Amino acid sequence: MPNGRAPARRVTIIDVAKHAGVSTTAVSKVLRNAYGASPEMQAKVRAAIDELGYRPSAAARGMRGQTYTIGVMLPDIRNPFFADVLDGVNAQLGGTDYQVLIASACNDEPAEAHVTDAMIDRNMDGVILIAPLTSRKRLERIARTVPTVVVGRHGNSAVYDTVADDDFTGAGLVVAHLAELGHQRIAHIEHDETDPVRLTEMPNAIRAVGYRHAMQAHGLGDFVDIASTTYTQHGGYLGAKQLLARPQRPTAIFAGADIVAMGVLDALTEAGLSVPGDISVAGYDNTTFAAFAPISLTTVDQAGHQIGVNAARLLLDRIADDSRPATQVKLSPRLVTRRSTAAPGGGAAAARTASQDPVL
Amino acid sequence: MPNGRAPARRVTIIDVAKHAGVSTTAVSKVLRNAYGASPEMQAKVRAAIDELGYRPSAAARGMRGQTYTIGVMLPDIRNPFFADVLDGVNAQLGGTDYQVLIASACNDEPAEAHVTDAMIDRNMDGVILIAPLTSRKRLERIARTVPTVVVGRHGNSAVYDTVADDDFTGAGLVVAHLAELGHQRIAHIEHDETDPVRLTEMPNAIRAVGYRHAMQAHGLGDFVDIASTTYTQHGGYLGAKQLLARPQRPTAIFAGADIVAMGVLDALTEAGLSVPGDISVAGYDNTTFAAFAPISLTTVDQAGHQIGVNAARLLLDRIADDSRPATQVKLSPRLVTRRSTAAPGGGAAAARTASQDPVL
Numbered sequence: 022m023p024n025g026r027a028p029a030r031r032v033t034i035i036d037v038a039k040h041a042g043v044s045t046t047a048v049s050k051v052l053r054n055a056y057g058a059s060p061e062m063q064a065k066v067r068a069a070i071d072e073l074g075y076r077p078s079a080a081a082r083g084m085r086g087q088t089y090t091i092g093v094m095l096p097d098i099r100n101p102f103f104a105d106v107l108d109g110v111n112a113q114l115g116g117t118d119y120q121v122l123i124a125s126a127c128n129d130e131p132a133e134a135h136v137t138d139a140m141i142d143r144n145m146d147g148v149i150l151i152a153p154l155t156s157r158k159r160l161e162r163i164a165r166t167v168p169t170v171v172v173g174r175h176g177n178s179a180v181y182d183t184v185a186d187d188d189f190t191g192a193g194l195v196v197a198h199l200a201e202l203g204h205q206r207i208a209h210i211e212h213d214e215t216d217p218v219r220l221t222e223m224p225n226a227i228r229a230v231g232y233r234h235a236m237q238a239h240g241l242g243d244f245v246d247i248a249s250t251t252y253t254q255h256g257g258y259l260g261a262k263q264l265l266a267r268p269q270r271p272t273a274i275f276a277g278a279d280i281v282a283m284g285v286l287d288a289l290t291e292a293g294l295s296v297p298g299d300i301s302v303a304g305y306d307n308t309t310f311a312a313f314a315p316i317s318l319t320t321v322d323q324a325g326h327q328i329g330v331n332a333a334r335l336l337l338d339r340i341a342d343d344s345r346p347a348t349q350v351k352l353s354p355r356l357v358t359r360r361s362t363a364a365p366g367g368g369a370a371a372a373r374t375a376s377q378d379p380v381l
Numbered sequence: 382m383p384n385g386r387a388p389a390r391r392v393t394i395i396d397v398a399k400h401a402g403v404s405t406t407a408v409s410k411v412l413r414n415a416y417g418a419s420p421e422m423q424a425k426v427r428a429a430i431d432e433l434g435y436r437p438s439a440a441a442r443g444m445r446g447q448t449y450t451i452g453v454m455l456p457d458i459r460n461p462f463f464a465d466v467l468d469g470v471n472a473q474l475g476g477t478d479y480q481v482l483i484a485s486a487c488n489d490e491p492a493e494a495h496v497t498d499a500m501i502d503r504n505m506d507g508v509i510l511i512a513p514l515t516s517r518k519r520l521e522r523i524a525r526t527v528p529t530v531v532v533g534r535h536g537n538s539a540v541y542d543t544v545a546d547d548d549f550t551g552a553g554l555v556v557a558h559l560a561e562l563g564h565q566r567i568a569h570i571e572h573d574e575t576d577p578v579r580l581t582e583m584p585n586a587i588r589a590v591g592y593r594h595a596m597q598a599h600g601l602g603d604f605v606d607i608a609s610t611t612y613t614q615h616g617g618y619l620g621a622k623q624l625l626a627r628p629q630r631p632t633a634i635f636a637g638a639d640i641v642a643m644g645v646l647d648a649l650t651e652a653g654l655s656v657p658g659d660i661s662v663a664g665y666d667n668t669t670f671a672a673f674a675p676i677s678l679t680t681v682d683q684a685g686h687q688i689g690v691n692a693a694r695l696l697l698d699r700i701a702d703d704s705r706p707a708t709q710v711k712l713s714p715r716l717v718t719r720r721s722t723a724a725p726g727g728g729a730a731a732a733r734t735a736s737q738d739p740v741l
Contacts, residue, residue, distance in 0.1 A: 099461060099669065111485075122483065135480070316675065
């Protein structure tokens, strides 16, 4: 094929490397946005790609079966925390030729199987599974078929990488904060979990364990009070209704996720209770909703953006080298205190504060 | 191939039809969840699919190039309105073998081109494009390549179907409500738009026209007051800051979307203003956020779920018959009044109401 002018021939990564005067490994690094590609290298490779009209997504299918597609499976598209994770994934993949395609599996195990089968059937190059319910055995089968990063779920596997926040510590931060304010009747709303493996691996289960442990550590073991629903707005609403109906009303509610806290605030508003005057409320995730000024929710920042960046980086590394050892990344959470938590029984003081604050 | 026992042969739609004792058209109808498939027919076909282990997604690729994949492009994954539309799409596709894959294009024209190219490259069977910025010419080029339904954007095309809400009427409903309450200085926050075609087709632009028109119709033409930002929470925040800094402060703000109203409430809280005591606020979309009890936002219900159902139904019809004429579906909006709007200047009355209400 003399000097590559045959117009119908597809431009390959080899052409790009030759044109840029670099190795194909270097081109691959730039395409994957990997470490070790200098700005000069990136500029040279990008220029060669533009000049030759290289389209990896189309070309690669013919070459070695890559589709330059990454699937992200979410439990719930309404939970704003997952938007933070996606932002991180997209930030990391922004400079590459990978397209992210998202599917929601609605917190349902059969739906998860359907989604992961669909991603495998469509020859995706890698998948990021966020807080999957799928059994460990099936997760490992998926990971043996396609490069896989599991986000949010704990438990080490030899075949897939994980990125999670230290949920045990995070729950402890909330309990410590509320106990320091003087609360004793600190209740928790958890996502109901019965599967023995998931009880040791799912973020919701670890947060519930962290809550119990911290209550004991603060001498509040007798006040442990849990409502078991789901990590949704409606689950928060139902959980708060349950807690309010119990003989001893809590003075503080630690909702396992910000979206759960949203439902708690729905129920408290309906019951005519003020926050934090009557009840303090804390969440988990530090979503845009928690920062929303009229709500101003105390919460735990688990760095969703950073979780997404790490997940995408691990996945690209694994796509490049599927034989490297599995990696676990764990991020440290941070408490963010806002106006939704205050000392208990300070009804009068809290009401005064509230009347100075803008009200809705 | 005597009695179809050759184990390695792929099960086809013809096998399913024979096994169920129905036509292939009937099987296709059931797979597409189309009108005209009786419950009995559905049961027969489903049973045959289960017994034969028919997998359309795998089998079809070999047969006629279908991938049983539908792409949905969203402008912004954080806007809860799009979750309503997706719920409708999934409800309609739930009984079929189609997999929905979502991509966010971040309200950015080059990103939209990247996403739609990616969907076409991946041989998706159809695409649903929500409020795309892409030029009419390019939209029609996409629609000539892959069955396409455009959601939210007005303007008739001969090659793609559209589903939209009557945004002109919807904006008028908000202005009429606020005018009836006695407001004159009713301001609007719009998504900035300069492209001449988009000014006649985009939902944001139609809402702004509807606002101006309704202000004139209510004799409030002199009070037209617009802040031009974006349909995001941050856009609402900036828009409200602009409006508050003007010589004549509005007594009511009509935000072009609920997510914009969220940013408005951020800015008003920061400024120490109460809602509706100092300023009434209305949104558009009737998202879960508007129904959130502590906020209780007056808004326009444009039936996002129904929009999604219609979009998915039109798309499946078009996948089945690409020669049928293009169809435009327009849904009528409905005003939902809640606690965020009240009579103007009723500072004292509103404050009394607020002090009876739970406050955050």
